Amino acid sequence: MSELKNLLVEELQDLLNAENQIVAALPKMAEAAHDAKLKEAFEKHLAQTQGQVGRLESALALLGGKGDAKPCKGMKGLIEEGAETIEDGRDLDDLTADLALIGAAQKVEHYEISGYGTAKCLARQIGEREVAVLLSQTLGEEESADYLLTAITKPLLQQSISVEFGNGTKMPWGEPGETSSSDPSRPVMGGSKTRVASGSGVAALKAKKAKA
Numbered sequence: 001m002s003e004l005k006n007l008l009v010e011e012l013q014d015l016l017n018a019e020n021q022i023v024a025a026l027p028k029m030a031e032a033a034h035d036a037k038l039k040e041a042f043e044k045h046l047a048q049t050q051g052q053v054g055r056l057e058s059a060l061a062l063l064g065g066k067g068d069a070k071p072c073k074g075m076k077g078l079i080e081e082g083a084e085t086i087e088d089g090r091d092l093d094d095l096t097a098d099l100a101l102i103g104a105a106q107k108v109e110h111y112e113i114s115g116y117g118t119a120k121c122l123a124r125q126i127g128e129r130e131v132a133v134l135l136s137q138t139l140g141e142e143e144s145a146d147y148l149l150t151a152i153t154k155p156l157l158q159q160s161i162s163v164e165f166g167n168g169t170k171m172p173w174g175e176p177g178e179t180s181s182s183d184p185s186r187p188v189m190g191g192s193k194t195r196v197a198s199g200s201g202v203a204a205l206k207a208k209k210a211k212a
């Protein structure tokens with residue numbers, strides 16, 4: 001086997017292990033979600049992920065590689081963080097807990113998007129077209145899942161801001177529910193979570209409102 005083909009097999013084995021970890025984690029994410037659409041999104045993605053495992057097994061069979069997955073340490077870390085997010089969410093209000101959960105899920109999606117993007121490109125470069133098609137299908141699903149999570153975030157964030165500051169309050173960074181980017185596919189959780197949940201910005205705004 002050529003070195004590049006061997007590299008592709010290793011990438012796919014890593015992704016297969018990552019997907020199997022996600023299959024085990026998603027039911028816990030769905031159980032922890034409060035919002036009905038978020039719960040549904042996690043359940044839908046679980047079914048999709050089981051299909052993605054099948055695609056990776058097919059791709060590995062095409063390459064003559066063993067399907068045995070090697071441990072994906074990156075995904076292990078992200079899933080451990082997700083478990084912490086679920087645990088911490090028990091002390092938060094439902095909206096904030098769901099927003100934190102989405103943040104953890106989008107980190108997983110972006111890790112996968114990165115992995116599938118690299119593997120698809122490599123498969124194309126070495127002429128493994130059938131494998132590239134399989135990887136491309138999964139990549140599309142991961143991107144859609146990420147897009148859906150961003151779409152679910154928007155009303156939750158708007159509700160959370162309304163609860164915290166009152167309806168119609170103009171935030172220093174824009175109207176409630178606005179994100180820093182007009183690109184709907186861009187993840188918004190990092191900055192948004194900090195703005196909603198962290199002390200300094202919120203405290204400063206509350207102090208400003210109290211003075212007014």
Ligand SMILES: [Fe+2]
Nearest residue numbers: 019049052112
């Ligand atoms: Fe996946």
